[in-house]
Amino acid sequence: MEILVYGTINSVSLALMGLGFAMVYGISRVPNFAHGALYIVCGFVTWTLFHKIGLPYFISIILSLCVNGVLGILMYRFVLIRVRGMNISEIIASYAIGLAILEGFRFGGFRGMTYTLPVFMEGSLMIGSVPVDFHRLIMMVIGILLVAGLWVFTHHTRIGLALQGMAQDERAALMLGIDSDFMAMLAMGFGAVLAGVAATLILPLGNIVVESGYHVLIMSIAVCIVGGLGSWTGAFFAAFIIGYAQILTVVFIGSHFQMVVALLAIILTLILKPSGLFGQQKELEERV
Amino acid sequence: MLEAHDLMVFYENMIALNNISIKCDESQIVGIFGANSAGKSTLMYSLSGIMLDIRKKELMAGGERITLRGEVIFQSQNIMNLKPSLRAKAGIVLCPERRRLFKESSVLENLRIGGYLATKAQAKHTLEYVMEVYPALQKLKNRLGGFLSGGEQQMVAIGRALMAQPKVLLLDEPLLGLSPLMQATLIKSTKAIQKEKKISIIIAEQYARPVFPIVDYAYILENGAAVMEGTREELMNNPDVKSAYFGVS
Numbered sequence: 445m446e447i448l449v450y451g452t453i454n455s456v457s458l459a460l461m462g463l464g465f466a467m468v469y470g471i472s473r474v475p476n477f478a479h480g481a482l483y484i485v486c487g488f489v490t491w492t493l494f495h496k497i498g499l500p501y502f503i504s505i506i507l508s509l510c511v512n513g514v515l516g517i518l519m520y521r522f523v524l525i526r527v528r529g530m531n532i533s534e535i536i537a538s539y540a541i542g543l544a545i546l547e548g549f550r551f552g553g554f555r556g557m558t559y560t561l562p563v564f565m566e567g568s569l570m571i572g573s574v575p576v577d578f579h580r581l582i583m584m585v586i587g588i589l590l591v592a593g594l595w596v597f598t599h600h601t602r603i604g605l606a607l608q609g610m611a612q613d614e615r616a617a618l619m620l621g622i623d624s625d626f627m628a629m630l631a632m633g634f635g636a637v638l639a640g641v642a643a644t645l646i647l648p649l650g651n652i653v654v655e656s657g658y659h660v661l662i663m664s665i666a667v668c669i670v671g672g673l674g675s676w677t678g679a680f681f682a683a684f685i686i687g688y689a690q691i692l693t694v695v696f697i698g699s700h701f702q703m704v705v706a707l708l709a710i711i712l713t714l715i716l717k718p719s720g721l722f723g724q725q726k727e728l729e730e731r732v
Numbered sequence: 733m734l735e736a737h738d739l740m741v742f743y744e745n746m747i748a749l750n751n752i753s754i755k756c757d758e759s760q761i762v763g764i765f766g767a768n769s770a771g772k773s774t775l776m777y778s779l780s781g782i783m784l785d786i787r788k789k790e791l792m793a794g795g796e797r798i799t800l801r802g803e804v805i806f807q808s809q810n811i812m813n814l815k816p817s818l819r820a821k822a823g824i825v826l827c828p829e830r831r832r833l834f835k836e837s838s839v840l841e842n843l844r845i846g847g848y849l850a851t852k853a854q855a856k857h858t859l860e861y862v863m864e865v866y867p868a869l870q871k872l873k874n875r876l877g878g879f880l881s882g883g884e885q886q887m888v889a890i891g892r893a894l895m896a897q898p899k900v901l902l903l904d905e906p907l908l909g910l911s912p913l914m915q916a917t918l919i920k921s922t923k924a925i926q927k928e929k930k931i932s933i934i935i936a937e938q939y940a941r942p943v944f945p946i947v948d949y950a951y952i953l954e955n956g957a958a959v960m961e962g963t964r965e966e967l968m969n970n971p972d973v974k975s976a977y978f979g980v981s
């Protein structure tokens with residue numbers, strides 16, 4: 445029971461971390477190595493607005509999500525647009541931005557265990573024999589709503605449909621008047637906001653530390669590679685596989701091995717099925 | 733309405749289009765005929781601006797160098813350097829070779845993605861129109877693009893292009909791999925679309941025979957150069973054309 449409950453919670457938080465990365469890659473084919481940094485930016489901006497400036501918590505969150513979106517858009521507009529399509533440069537450029545942000549925070553004095561955000565709601569609930577706090581439940585609910593919301597957005601709005609078209613065949617989308625650079629920029633913005641949403645939901649459960657930026661980046665890459673790069677559904681299922689595997693390791697082997705599970709998952713996927721769980725279509729295309 | 737003057741395209745040092753000039757007037761159907769690798773697709777990509785995207789992607793990936801020369805004139809403006817998305821917005825819409833449907837989206841979604849440039853009313857109206865021209869799609873609305881037969885895919889591809897509200901519709905090998913019956917149906921509907929929507933259509937095909945009855949004017953490409961051109965009557969009575977493009981099809 446414990447495994448089921450905590451496995452699910454862990455999986456949802458992994459899915460939240462990976463969602464933004466998967467979206468950006470799926471649409472623009474840019475692996476955004478600054479994803480973890482955007483996650484941390486949202487944490488620190490919310491913290492500053494809430495604790496230093498004294499805005500209400502909710503307003504601080506909304507504002508920092510906006511900051512994230514703008515940051516993502518600017519990152520694309522001024523840097524990534526020049527390297528999109530150059531495989532190695534994409535990674536170097538986005539990782540450099542991520543490093544600059546994260547190490548910038550460290551340099552600027554955001555160190556140690558003093559940075560925390562309040563949970564949304566105190567208290568807890570018993571699920572069977574397992575106590576679960578309200579914040580984690582809220583996180584699950586919002587996570588599920590977010591996925592549902594994204595589904596509706598990508599299937600029923602003009603922009604969402606255009607993003608889907610571009611994710612599947614950029615050039616065919618271009619023939620229909622869908623501007624790929626504009627869409628890639630939007631995708632970066634959405635991806636950054638999603639990183640922020642993940643941060644808002646997950647960070648109150650612990651401290652805001654620079655290191656978790658790297659951790660989030662590795663976890664999102666793991667989720668996306670195991671699920672098959674470019675497949676959102678794949679990323680979602682992969683989050684559950686890795687999420688449960690991690691909890692199982694914690695219970696039966698030891699919590700030090702959590703990270704190893706993710707890395708092992710990446711390596712195994714790359715050896716056994718390089719295109720990932722849901723990459724069949726792409727695999728077929730490569731063979732043709 | 734849409735014209736190309738002295739168009740030249742090089743892939744590295746290989747010349748793919750050699751000084752081609754073509755013209756398509758308002759409400760005309762123009763045929764571009766040529767064997768494999770004659771340069772039909774290259775011409776279609778140059779007209780629709782996709783060539784600029786291909787060139788950019790090759791440059792980014794460190795691939796081959798593509799050079800473009802000449803002019804593309806649309807409604808008396810030179811659009812040689814206009815981005816493909818803006819050309820589509822201006823009304824030049826390409827329905828590409830091999831259809832390139834969005835395979836993981838349903839037929840209806842494919843059409844609605846095509847309606848990106850359309851207003852709500854236009855999209856609704858065109859969607860109804862597409863279903864009317866291709867009644868076969870009615871039952872397939874929710875089928876994924878990847879699970880359609882070749883003929884069905886082609887109908888969706890043309891429908892999707894129509895959703896973008898073209899003034900000039902470019903069709904690159906729409907008949908590729910289709911049965912003669914399907915070919916005839918598609919050609920008939922293409923003529924109907926031209927008449928009812930009052931648009932211009934440029935069709936590139938290998939074999940002239942199935943398309944010939946509906947074209948007003950045609951060009952024959954060989955190795956990237958237009959070796960012959962004329963109205964339907966002129967070409968039909970030309971013995972060279974007869975043997976080369978009607979004998980074996």
Ligand SMILES: Nc1ncnc2c1ncn2[C@@H]1O[C@H](COP(=O)(O)OP(=O)(O)OP(=O)(O)O)[C@@H](O)[C@H]1O
Pocket residue numbers: 743746748766767768769770771772773774775796829938
């Ligand atoms: N990206 C490219 N790089 C190099 N050469 C190319 C490229 N695309 C086309 N070519 C060459 O340009 C020439 C014209 O090709 P194009 O695709 O325009 O022919 P096509 O008439 O459309 O042929 P098909 O009937 O086979 O579709 C061919 O010799 C082809 O090999």
Ligand SMILES: [Mg+2]
Pocket residue numbers: 772773774829904905
């Ligand atoms: Mg071709």
